[in-house]
Structure formats: C-alpha cells, structure tokens
Amino acid sequence: MITPPVVRRNTPQRYRLEANKCAKCGKVFFPPRLVCDACRGRKFAPVTLADTGKVVACTVIRTPPTGFSDLSPYCMGIVELKGGTRIQCQIADCEPERVKIGLPVTLEFRRVQEDGESGVLAYAYKAVPAR
Amino acid sequence: MAGIVGYGAYIPRYRIRVEEIAKVWGADAPSYKKGLMLREKSVPAPDQDTITIAVEAAKNALKRAAIPPAKIGAVYVGSESHPYAVKPTGTAVAEAIGAIPDCHCADLEFACKAGSESMFIAFSHVKSGEMEYAMGIGADTSQGAPGDALEYSASAGGAAFIMGTKDVVATLDVQYSFMTDTPDFWRREYMHYPRHGGRFTGDLAYFKHVRGGVEGILKKSKMKPKDFRYCVFHQPNGKFPTRMGKELGFTEEQYRAGLLVPTLGNTYSGASPIGLSAILDEAKPGDRILMCSFGSGAGSDAFIFTATARLPKIQGRARKTRDYLDTNPVYLEYGAYTKFRRKILKNVED
Amino acid sequence: MRDVAIIGIGMTDFGELWHDSLRDLFVKAALAAMDDAGIAHLDSMYVGCMTPGLFTGQEHIGSLLADYLGQAPVPATRVESACASGGLALRCGFFEVASGASDLVLCGGVEKMTDVSGGRATYALATAADQDYESFHGVTFPGLYAMIASAHMAKYGTKREDLARVAVKNHANGLLNPHAQYRMPVTVEQVLSSVKVADPLNILDCSPITDGAAAVILCPADKAKKLAKGRAVKILASAHATDTIALHQREDLTWLKSTAVAAEKAYKMAGLKPADVDFAEVHDCFTIAEICVTEALGVVKRGKGGEAVRSGYTARDGKFPVNPSGGLKSKGHPVGATGIAQVHEVVTQLRGEAGKRQLKKARRGLTQNMGGSGGSAVVHILEVMR
Ligand SMILES: [Zn+2]
Numbered sequence: 001m002i003t004p005p006v007v008r009r010n011t012p013q014r015y016r017l018e019a020n021k022c023a024k025c026g027k028v029f030f031p032p033r034l035v036c037d038a039c040r041g042r043k044f045a046p047v048t049l050a051d052t053g054k055v056v057a058c059t060v061i062r063t064p065p066t067g068f069s070d071l072s073p074y075c076m077g078i079v080e081l082k083g084g085t086r087i088q089c090q091i092a093d094c095e096p097e098r099v100k101i102g103l104p105v106t107l108e109f110r111r112v113q114e115d116g117e118s119g120v121l122a123y124a125y126k127a128v129p130a131r
Numbered sequence: 132m133a134g135i136v137g138y139g140a141y142i143p144r145y146r147i148r149v150e151e152i153a154k155v156w157g158a159d160a161p162s163y164k165k166g167l168m169l170r171e172k173s174v175p176a177p178d179q180d181t182i183t184i185a186v187e188a189a190k191n192a193l194k195r196a197a198i199p200p201a202k203i204g205a206v207y208v209g210s211e212s213h214p215y216a217v218k219p220t221g222t223a224v225a226e227a228i229g230a231i232p233d234c235h236c237a238d239l240e241f242a243c244k245a246g247s248e249s250m251f252i253a254f255s256h257v258k259s260g261e262m263e264y265a266m267g268i269g270a271d272t273s274q275g276a277p278g279d280a281l282e283y284s285a286s287a288g289g290a291a292f293i294m295g296t297k298d299v300v301a302t303l304d305v306q307y308s309f310m311t312d313t314p315d316f317w318r319r320e321y322m323h324y325p326r327h328g329g330r331f332t333g334d335l336a337y338f339k340h341v342r343g344g345v346e347g348i349l350k351k352s353k354m355k356p357k358d359f360r361y362c363v364f365h366q367p368n369g370k371f372p373t374r375m376g377k378e379l380g381f382t383e384e385q386y387r388a389g390l391l392v393p394t395l396g397n398t399y400s401g402a403s404p405i406g407l408s409a410i411l412d413e414a415k416p417g418d419r420i421l422m423c424s425f426g427s428g429a430g431s432d433a434f435i436f437t438a439t440a441r442l443p444k445i446q447g448r449a450r451k452t453r454d455y456l457d458t459n460p461v462y463l464e465y466g467a468y469t470k471f472r473r474k475i476l477k478n479v480e481d
Numbered sequence: 482m483r484d485v486a487i488i489g490i491g492m493t494d495f496g497e498l499w500h501d502s503l504r505d506l507f508v509k510a511a512l513a514a515m516d517d518a519g520i521a522h523l524d525s526m527y528v529g530c531m532t533p534g535l536f537t538g539q540e541h542i543g544s545l546l547a548d549y550l551g552q553a554p555v556p557a558t559r560v561e562s563a564c565a566s567g568g569l570a571l572r573c574g575f576f577e578v579a580s581g582a583s584d585l586v587l588c589g590g591v592e593k594m595t596d597v598s599g600g601r602a603t604y605a606l607a608t609a610a611d612q613d614y615e616s617f618h619g620v621t622f623p624g625l626y627a628m629i630a631s632a633h634m635a636k637y638g639t640k641r642e643d644l645a646r647v648a649v650k651n652h653a654n655g656l657l658n659p660h661a662q663y664r665m666p667v668t669v670e671q672v673l674s675s676v677k678v679a680d681p682l683n684i685l686d687c688s689p690i691t692d693g694a695a696a697v698i699l700c701p702a703d704k705a706k707k708l709a710k711g712r713a714v715k716i717l718a719s720a721h722a723t724d725t726i727a728l729h730q731r732e733d734l735t736w737l738k739s740t741a742v743a744a745e746k747a748y749k750m751a752g753l754k755p756a757d758v759d760f761a762e763v764h765d766c767f768t769i770a771e772i773c774v775t776e777a778l779g780v781v782k783r784g785k786g787g788e789a790v791r792s793g794y795t796a797r798d799g800k801f802p803v804n805p806s807g808g809l810k811s812k813g814h815p816v817g818a819t820g821i822a823q824v825h826e827v828v829t830q831l832r833g834e835a836g837k838r839q840l841k842k843a844r845r846g847l848t849q850n851m852g853g854s855g856g857s858a859v860v861h862i863l864e865v866m867r
Pocket of ligand 1: 022023024025026027036037038039040041
C-alpha cells in the first residue's frame with residue numbers, strides 16, 4: 001500500500017536502513033523489533049545497516065504484480081549485507097538473467113512504487129552490482 | 132576560508148546513441164553528431180528521478196566530506212525535473228542522508244542554472260557563519276520533446292557540493308552572476324516538454340550570458356584566462372562551451388576535464404556542476420578553477436575555486452565522475468528508451 | 482479430549498468456474514459433504530478463505546455462507562492463514578469437536594479467484610508475504626519460491642529437471658482425478674520450455690489460479706462408526722506451526738521450519754514415525770515446494786527432495802506416494818479450499834474410493850498445508866477406522 005502514512009512510517013528503514021540491535025544478545029533486526037525473537041529481550045540500541053553485501057538468492061520476475069509492469073522483467077534478490085543482516089529487494093541496473101548467487105552488490109536509492117499517476121511516490125533501497 | 136568540503140556526482144548507467152534517435156526521425160545522424168559535438172546521452176532507469184539522483188550524489192559528497200550529516204544546516208536542490216510539482220525534493224534528500232530535522236530545505240528552478248544557484252545559496256550561509264555546513268545540488272532527468280533537437284541531448288545526472296569553512300578542499304574565492312529576462316527556453320505549467328527559441332538560444336541567450344558571467348568574474352577578480360588550470364561552462368552540447376571557451380581565450384587543456392557532454396548529454400541543472408566534480412576528481416593543490424553555469428530565462432552564475440592541499444586526500448573516498456560516465460554503460464534501443472521515459476501511452480493498469 | 486472422525490466429504494470441480502460465485506462454490510461443496518455424511522444440520526462451521534475481500538470484494542463470509550447453506554443461526558467462523566486457511570479451519574473444527582462443545586461441525590474451504598485480473602490476483606496472493614519488506618519491493622509468490630529454488634539448487638545441487646519432474650508426476654496423477662483443473666500429462670521438456678514466470682520457475686512449475694471449494698464433516702469418533710457406515714476416517718493428529726513470513730529472515734532459505742515443526746508435533750500426537758504413514762497430500766504450490774516439503778516432513782533426508790522425485794520414490798506407485806490427487810499443481814489451487822481438498826483426497830484414498838488413482842497401500846495418510854512462503858503450516862494425520 002502506498003499511502004502517505006505508510007510511506008512516512010517506513011521512511012527511516014527505506015531511506016536510511018535504520019535497524020535495531022538486542023542489548024542482551026546482540027541480534028540485529030531490520031525492521032526494528034520491540035522484542036528479540038532469540039532471547040526475548042526488550043532493550044535495543046539503534047544501528048544502521050551496511051549498504052554493501054552479496055546476493056544469497058535471486059530470481060527474475062516476469063509476471064509482475066500491479067504497479068511493476070514498466071520494469072518487467074526485473075531481478076529480485078535476497079541480499080546479505082555486511083554484518084550479516086538479510087534484506088529482500090530488487091537488483092537493478094543489471095541483466096536480470098546474469099545475476100548469480102554470490103554477486104557483490106551495493107544499495108542505491110530508487111523509486112520503488114508510486115500511487116498511480118497522481119498519488120505519492122515511494123522511495124527505498126535497491127541493490128545494484130558493485131563496481 | 133569558505134568553500135567546498137565535499138563533492139559527489141551520480142550518473143545513471145543507461146545510454147542512448149545519437150544514431151538510435153536519428154534513425155527513428157529520419158534525421159541525419161552524422162551531421163547531428165558533428166553539429167552538436169555529441170555522441171550519446173545518459174538515460175535514467177524507470178526507477179530513477181531527480182530525487183534518487185540527488186540522493187546518490189549527496190551520499191557521495193558526504194563520503195568525501197566525512198562529516199556528521201546532522202551538521203548540514205541546509206539542503207538545496209536545483210532542477211527543472213523535480214518529481215513533484217508540489218512537494219519538495221530537498222526534504223527527501225535531507226531525510227535520506229540524515230540531515231533532518233535541523234535543516235533548511237528548498238527546491239530551486241531556473242532552467243539549467245538551478246544547480247549553481249543551490250551552490251551559491253549554500254555558500255552564502257556558511258560564509259556568513261549562519262551554518263557550519265550547507266549542501267547545494269544540481270540534478271535533472273531532463274526531457275526533450277520527441278523529434279526535437281533537444282531529444283538528442285536531454286539527459287540525466289547530478290552533482291552535490293557541501294560547503295563549509297573547516298577542512299575545505301576547494302576555496303570559493305569569487306562569485307559573480309549575470310542576469311537578464313530573455314525568453315529563450317521555457318515550459319509552461321502542465322506541459323510535458325519544454326519549448327525553445329531555436330537559433331535564438333545561441334547568441335542572445337547562451338553566449339551572451341556565459342560571456343557576461345565570465346567577463347564579469349574576471350573583471351571582479353582582476354584575473355585572466357591563463358590564471359586558471361581548469362574551466363567549465365554550461366554544456367548543452369559540445370559545440371557551445373568549446374566555442375565559448377575559445378572566444379574567451381581558454382584552451383582545450385583548460386576545459387577538457389570538465390567537458391563531459393559528448394558522452395553524457397545535457398544534464399541541465401547538473402551540467403556544469405557535474406563538470407566541476409570531474410575537475411575536482413583530478414585537480415591538484417593550488418589549481419584554480421573557473422566555473423560558469425547558464426540557465427535559460429536567462430542568466431549565469433560564475434565561481435572561482437582554488438584546490439587546497441586537502442583535496443587529494445578525499446578524491447578517492449567516493450566513486451569518481453569519469454568512472455560513472457565511462458564504466459559499463461548499457462545502450463538502449465529507442466523502444467526501451469521510450470518505455471524508460473514513459474513516452475508510451477498505456478492502459479491504466481488493472 | 483475426545484477422538485474426532487471425518488464422516489462426510491465433498492468438493493466442487495476445480496477450475497475457472499465462470500458461472501459460480503463464492504457462495505455457490507461453498508454451498509455446493511458443503512451440501513455434498515453433508516449428503517455424504519447423511520446429515521441435515523450442523524452445530525457449527527469453520528471456513529478457510531484467504532482473501533475474499535481482494536478476490537471478490539466480500540468479507541463477513543462466515544455468516545453469508547451459513548445463511549446460504551440454510552444453517553443460520555449456527556456459529557460460523559472464517560479462518561485465515563493465507564494458503565493454509567483450509568487446513569487451519571479443519572484444526573479449529575477438530576478442537577471444537579474434541580473439546581465436547583459440538584458434535585457435528587463442518588470444516589470447509591473456498592476461494593473464488595477468477596473475478597479479478599491476473600495482475601490483481603498476483604497482488605492479492607502477494608499480501609501473504611511481508612507487505613512492507615517483501616511485496617513492497619515487487620516480489621510475487623512465484624518469485625519467492627523461485628528464490629527458494631535458487632538457494633536449494635545452489636546448496637544441494639538440485640537439478641532444474643528435478644523441479645520439472647514434480648510437475649510431470651503430479652500431472653500424471655491429476656489425469657485420473659475427475660475434479661482436477663488440468664487433466665493433461667506433461668513432459669519434462671514441456672515444463673522446461675513453458676513460459677518463464679520467475680526464473681527458474683516456468684508456468685508449468687506453478688499451481689494455477691483456481692475457483693473451488695471443499696468441505697468435510699466432523700463428529701466424535703465414537704459416533705462416527707454408526708453415522709458413516711464403515712467409511713469414517715479418524716484424525717490421529719492435528720498440528721500447526723508458524724515461522725517468520727518474510728523469506729529473507731529465515732536462517733536457511735531451503736528449510737520449511739514451520740512444516741518441520743508441525744510434522745514433528747503431529748507424529749508425536751499420533752505416536753507415529755514418518756515411516757508409519759503410507760502417503761501424503763502436500764502443498765506443491767510450486768514444484769520446488771514439494772521438494773522442500775518432503776524434506777521437512779522427514780519423508781526424505783534434508784537436501785534429497787529432488788532425488789526422491791527423480792527416483793520415483795514419491796510417484797503413485799512408489800514407496801511413498803506424494804500428491805496422488807494431482808496436487809495443487811494439476812488439481813488446482815483455490816487457496817482457501819486447498820487444505821480441505823487435500824483432506825478430501827486422503828479420506829477418499831483411505832476409504833478405497835479413489836478409482837483409477839487408488840493407492841495399493843492406504844491405511845494412514847498425511848496432509849500438509851502451507852501459508853505464504855512457509856510462514857505457517859498445518860499437518861494432519863488421518864487413519865481409516867475399522
Ligand atoms: Zn536478544
């Protein structure tokens with residue numbers, strides 16, 4: 001859903017990769033959580049994720065959901081960032097078929113969705129092959 | 132002394148060649164290439180716009196400056212392609228780099244001159260002591276109407292400059308602006324593409340105002356063209372800045388580093404700022420740089436910078452402009468280009 | 482807790498049923514189940530349905546369906562756990578009967594998916610993924626399972642052809658199922674050359690968009706023998722487990738932890754080992770899913786799911802038949818109905834009423850129904866009552 005409250009609420013994560021880290025066991029959560037699923041701890045410190053990593057799983061989406069047809073076919077991947085946290089995002093600026101597990105990537109700021117012709121724009125991270 | 136403490140550029144990966152556009156419109160590619168001194172231009176991906184380009188350039192500037200983003204007191208973005216007609220670009224950039232909320236943001240528009248304007252204003256704040264750091268950005272995903280001469284050049288890219296007074300890498304020594312009200316190029320509200328005055332955009336617009344800016348700043352600074360190691364002028368095509376440089380008494384050695392237009396195209400508000408970033412990528416301490424933008428409407432902002440001993444220390448902290456321009460470009464055919472630029476009429480998606 | 486048995490089953494044909502509405506589909510399946518059980522009234526009902534709102538614009542379907550089934554004012558509850566909604570509806574009814582609160586409970590599942598465009602259906606299904614951190618970025622369900630496939634192939638050397646063989650096997654089974662949506666044989670070559678959907682998955686690796694409904698009638702086991710005249714089936718175990726719904730947050734992308742945990746609980750509840758079960762109906766929403774599910778159920782060792790289908794171990798005449806009905810792949814996948822349709826097949830096999838696709842050995846069968854990319858799983862073990 002691309003509505004002003006949803007866009008605003010997700011901004012710290014989508015714009016700046018803000019995560020949190022369990023004060024007790026050190027597990028990092030993206031998005032930040034209120035309770036640690038490893039130790040049930042409830043104290044956290046803010047951390048920012050690294051913007052580089054590598055692809056650990058990927059696919060080429062050829063039947064996109066509504067709102068993504070302009071990009072089709074595009075690559076989706078699971079990226080393990082430096083520090084170990086995994087995120088899911090598009091892998092842009094690539095030949096989708098040539099993306100392989102292990103590919104080093106960096107995150108760039110991109111327009112991910114928009115609410116039709118006149119609604120709000122939603123920006124976030126996408127991975128691109130590291131150069 | 133006040134000046135630039137960090138700089139960074141961003142150029143999309145996609146390109147389209149002059150031949151590919153000329154083929155569609157039955158135009159004579161060799162004569163266009165020769166006339167415009169332009170071989171290809173950058174094209175934004177469908178998920179790129181002025182905000183995303185400005186953010187990436189800003190992040191590169193921040194990497195070089197290595198300052199806490201919260202200390203940036205202002206973010207100004209100059210562009211003629213702000214993604215929203217109403218809703219700022221600057222706040223998105225400030226939010227993405229972590230400069231919010233103690234920050235002043237404004238979007239500027241002055242055809243191709245909006246980028247240098249943002250630098251001008253950012254510099255004023257730090258020079259006056261009002262702010263510790265301020266950022267000025269010029270970025271565009273410029274549009275040229277299909278079939279128009281501008282379609283061969285209108286491209287995408289941007290550059291960001293953090294101004295400050297501590298750890299300056301290039302002092303901003305002199306500035307001068309030259310303005311008249313000249314309708315050489317415009318886009319009315321709700322129109323998709325800009326219009327222009329054809330050959331009128333040359334002598335009475337570009338050449339008059341760049342000459343005015345350069346001659347004005349030389350007079351104000353009591354300097355001559357030979358006092359500069361580098362110069363960069365607004366570059367709507369390859370021909371205008373080269374002719375201008377020669378007429379003003381500059382040599383190819385001086386403008387070569389900043390002349391990116393043959394393979395970049397005209398990035399409008401980004402054009403002379405990206406040229407400056409490419410110069411800063413290679414300048415050495417003590418090198419003096421003359422920059423002069425041009426914006427239709429019309430006017431120019433001219434600056435004189437001097438590289439400091441700190442510049443070589445930060446050049447390698449972020450990706451260089453030439454690397455963005457020359458590494459792994461992906462060439463588009465006209466069909467993909469029109470899809471990327473949303474020139475295809477589609478059904479509303481269901 | 483009382484023992485619980487299934488005394489009646491019913492389902493519609495699965496397919497693109499342009500003339501049937503959501504309520505028509507459900508009522509047809511429910512009436513068939515009630516007729517099969519020989520009962521005219523219910524104490525209560527549960528309906529699994531993933532997203533009637535996005536597929537048809539209709540919510541509040543518990544009451545709607547009870548009314549159109551002529552059973553209002555009985556309590557009627559819609560149960561939702563994405564594609565595991567049907568399995569979970571059965572589990573809810575199971576507890577209502579086991580607790581002694583009710584004697585005759587209908588557990589149904591329904592989904593009417595073809596009233597919307599393909600893009601909207603893709604969007605509706607993707608709401609089962611993490612909306613803010615998966616779907617937002619443009620992933621689809623085929624895309625999520627394709628990423629699981631890419632990880633499985635990289636980790637275990639599973640071959641692209643192994644995925645195709647799941648489709649070949651399940652289509653061969655579905656050919657013999659009169660309710661199946663796609664009753665056609667397919668070859669490995671056909672799967673490999675079919676339209677690409679999300680690499681490495683092609684259209685013939687994917688379950689289809691389907692309309693359909695299924696229902697079963699539960700009652701206490703001690704009353705089942707008389708009511709069902711020797712055709713009753715006992716529910717030996719009902720287990721459910723959850724996992725993070727965001728695929729990227731799982732430690733091992735190839736391991737369906739919710740299925741593994743639910744299966745372990747089910748085996749424990751039934752006092753059985755995987756080897757004590759004769760066959761299974763599992764959630765092959767994509768070919769890779771069946772491979773991962775057979776591993777998580779303990780039917781084969783971790784990483785050996787591809788080998789199991791290659792060697793014929795899971796074929797209808799193999800050592801451990803998987804998806805004799807044709808599975809979601811051939812039979813069709815009306816998401817909310819799937820979990821109940823799996824039970825429909827196991828009961829049919831246990832009763833010995835599966836006709837041409839009847840398994841030789843069918844005393845105990847297992848169903849595994851899965852939500853999203855594995856964020857939830859429901860496992861039931863059923864046994865024929867003597
Ligand atoms: Zn913890």
